[in-house]
Amino acid sequence: DIQLTQSPSFLSASVGDRVTITCRASQGISSYLAWYQQKPGKAPKLLIYAASTLQSGVPSRFSGSGSGTEFTLTISSLQPEDFATYYCQQLNSYPSFGGGTKVEIK
């Protein structure tokens, strides 16, 4: 099993802040990593796949980087609609998700 550990699990930030979320894999997964945003009562929304490729229609303030075992999701300037929970997912072997990072308003 490939375990994904996200940090932090909770983040308090202000509009306009630069936010970085980290996802570490228990073994190398190349670039088979995706990031999702989930708002309460809604399905997850794909933001980034292949570690750094922005999904169509996703604002450019979202970016992803990393390969192997360490990955980051960065929001360059946090907007009010970005307050949500973010999950990483690996697709190297059978898919698994990180535990999530809840981004709340400071």
Add this chain to the structure above:
Amino acid sequence: QVQLQESGPGLVKPSGTLSLTCAVSGGSISSSNWWSWVRQPPGKGLEWIGEIYHSGSTNYNPSLKSRVTISVDKSKNQFSLKLSSVTAADTAVYYCARVFNAFDIWGQGTMVTVSS
């Protein structure tokens, strides 16, 4: 564009079988994609259940494999999930999703409660 819609009973008795269907609209289930099921217990994270290709090939989460069956009905453009011997721990929102690069399209989700 492709849309997914889950349907099925919202309440299942313990030891029973959970059965859900995901209807695919705006596209063909026979396209070159896998189709997945994911669940989320209340207040918790996401768990991948399994996936199916239109040929009928399947992959399952090893932790659920003994209880899960995913099937496809190309004539109805839908795929289905069966989870047997359910307990309260299977109470969750169940999502279906299309696998293209990652899980790019999701259904709205359906809440299933396991209770007598």
